[in-house]
Every structure is written in structure tokens, then in C-alpha cells.
Amino acid sequence: MMGMNGYRFVPRVDAPGDGAGDVYWFLFQNDRLVVLTSDAEQVTVPCLADPAGMGLSPVRRQYLGYLENGTGAPVHCYSAECDPALSLGEGMAAEGLRQLYTRLDDTFFSIAGRAVQIVEWDRNHQFCGRCATPTEAMPNERTRRCPQCGLSSYPRISPATICAVTRHTEDGERILLARNHRFPAGRYSVLAGFVEAGESLEECVAREIDEEVGIQVKNIRYFGSQPWPFPNSLMIGFTAEYDHGDIVLEDAEIADAQWFSADNLPQLPPPMSIARRLIDDFVTRQV
Ligand SMILES: [Zn+2]
Known part of the structure; x- marks a missing residue:
């Protein structure tokens, strides 16, 4: 870098x-x-x-x-x-x-x-997660290994997908932004969620958007990625297009979700985030 x-x-x-x-x-x-x-x-x-x-x-x-x-x-x-x-x-x-x-x-x-x-x-990872023996650092790789049972532990990364969903309407392009209950007051962002074991990234994108707002998407495309050390995520960004469905909030997690136009956006995430890059990219494509 x-x-x-x-x-x-x-x-x-x-x-x-x-x-x-x-x-x-x-x-x-x-x-x-x-x-x-x-x-x-x-x-x-x-x-x-x-x-x-x-x-x-x-x-x-x-x-x-x-x-x-x-x-x-x-x-x-x-x-x-x-x-x-x-x-x-x-x-x-x-x-x-x-x-x-x-x-x-x-x-x-x-x-x-x-x-x-x-x-x-x-x-x-000072101790083996399987047999509780003190682990040893390996000299030439980022690994701690158990001398008793051989279990190796690497720095864990938790992948999460994040996706900007857009939609053609008679009044122009819209982007789907939602408010999580944990967000600062007034802030909206694109939808994100952790990848589950056995799931592809595209499956994760489709599942999260369906679960959180009841919308089905198509044309899921890779956008870019960003390490997100809070505490150990890798955010993998995608864009997708609206296919069908009406917004139905998953109330436990989502406080609100709406389709926004580029000239009428709510308060957005800070510039350091890939969430903001996805939204800025949508805005740039409207002018
Ligand atoms: Zn062990």
C-alpha cells in the first residue's frame, strides 16, 4: 500500500x-x-x-x-x-x-x-481452543500452533457484504438506504451483513436484503472491498438492481428504509467507509 x-x-x-x-x-x-x-x-x-x-x-x-x-x-x-x-x-x-x-x-x-x-x-490465542495447551508462535507464518494436538490458529477475519441497491423509477434513479436502530440519529446507509458459513458472497447479499427489507435484487456485481478492523471484518462491496418486492422492515434491526434520489439524500456515513463510497458512486452516476 x-x-x-x-x-x-x-x-x-x-x-x-x-x-x-x-x-x-x-x-x-x-x-x-x-x-x-x-x-x-x-x-x-x-x-x-x-x-x-x-x-x-x-x-x-x-x-x-x-x-x-x-x-x-x-x-x-x-x-x-x-x-x-x-x-x-x-x-x-x-x-x-x-x-x-x-x-x-x-x-x-x-x-x-x-x-x-x-x-x-x-x-x-495464547492457549489452544481445543485442548487448552499453551500455543507457540510459528517463525515464518502468522500462526499460533498447539504443540499437543497440532491445532493452528490464524488471525480471524469475518467477511461481511455491503450492497447499494438501485431502482429505475419514472422520476429517475433511486438508492435504497436504511437506518439501523444502532445508528446515530438521522443517519441512513446501504445494507450490510455478515457472511454465514457455507454461503457465497452473492447469496449473502440477496439474503441480507431480503431479510432486512423484504426486497429481491438482481444483477449483483462486485464493487470493491475494505478492511474494517472494528473488530475484524472485511467489508465486500456490491451493487445490485431492484427486481421486485415492497419494503417490509425487519423490525428488530431496521428502524426505517426508503428509496432516495441523489438530490435528496439523508445524513450519510463518514467518508472513511466503503458504505459512503458506494453511495457517492451512485450520486456520481446521476450527473
Ligand atoms: Zn491443542
Whole structure:
């Protein structure tokens, strides 16, 4: 991945030996990233040889890969889990990733999304889920393996589909947007749901839209994807066209759903989300 500042991140598992010099530390207290806040607008990730130098001694650490920017030696990146009870020194803060979007450089934000999931996976797989034996990290792959029964545990990713459904009407194109009960007041978005075991992505799209609003769709097409580390999803975006059916809300989950025109949209999700990219794409196609 390439950020605006020309950095390129190369993910790796095999850590460099000692003496790697200053490295970037993606330190977490639970799911909050420790950042340097000397500049209120743009926060940064600490770069030093050992986080003990900041008064932070990680419980566990994981090698992530390295960053290169075309000049100079690559800089290695580590994630680490810190005691959430530790108080941070002056000029440091622990913040949720959602709050860091646009305040942390794009490349670093993306690495942080990877890091938080690896920290969480490492914390949750110290013992075998089958026989409770302490697991061991494998040297050349992102795996923890049980020496007793051989069960391997990888970072878990939960795929979810998200779909913009559009419809031709006599008055022009409409997009189907719905309000989940959990959304902030007034916000609408496209429909999304987790993929079930044994289901194709297209089947998931059709099932979710049918379950949540009673609409049948056709021409389901891939749009794009986005890692969504809240806590470990991969959002897979689709577009689809209305086929038949009237809106019937699944009341337990959906507060409202309507067909909106591009010039009369409700409050939308933030720009960082693929949901917003899907809606923006619909709007762009209307002009
Ligand atoms: Zn085991």
C-alpha cells in the first residue's frame, strides 16, 4: 500500500534480528492506539528502538513488516499490547482508530488497522481452543500452533457484504438506504451483513436484503472491498438492481428504509467507509 507521503508498507512475518534500530511502534491499550499528540491536527506513531524508552513495556509484541519511502533504509514496524492501566506520559494519548481517521497519515492508519487485529489475535490465542495447551508462535507464518494436538490458529477475519441497491423509477434513479436502530440519529446507509458459513458472497447479499427489507435484487456485481478492523471484518462491496418486492422492515434491526434520489439524500456515513463510497458512486452516476 502507498500513502500520500510516498511510504510503502511491505507486510512480513519474519522479524529482523536485534539491532534493527529505531522502529515504528503500534502500541495498543485494548483497542486504542498510542499516538504522539504534540501536533493537534496530525498525530504520529512513535519511532524508537524500544517502547521502554517511553515508559511502556509491552506484554507481547508482534512484527508487522517494514516501511520504505524510496530513500534510506526501510523502517521496521511492530505492534504490541500494553497494560491498559498504564498512564501515558505527556504528549501521548491512546485513541480509538475511528477517531484517528484523517488525523493519522493514511499509510499508518492502514497499518494500525492491521496491527489492532494481530494484537487481538495474539492475545486471544495464547492457549489452544481445543485442548487448552499453551500455543507457540510459528517463525515464518502468522500462526499460533498447539504443540499437543497440532491445532493452528490464524488471525480471524469475518467477511461481511455491503450492497447499494438501485431502482429505475419514472422520476429517475433511486438508492435504497436504511437506518439501523444502532445508528446515530438521522443517519441512513446501504445494507450490510455478515457472511454465514457455507454461503457465497452473492447469496449473502440477496439474503441480507431480503431479510432486512423484504426486497429481491438482481444483477449483483462486485464493487470493491475494505478492511474494517472494528473488530475484524472485511467489508465486500456490491451493487445490485431492484427486481421486485415492497419494503417490509425487519423490525428488530431496521428502524426505517426508503428509496432516495441523489438530490435528496439523508445524513450519510463518514467518508472513511466503503458504505459512503458506494453511495457517492451512485450520486456520481446521476450527473
Ligand atoms: Zn491443542
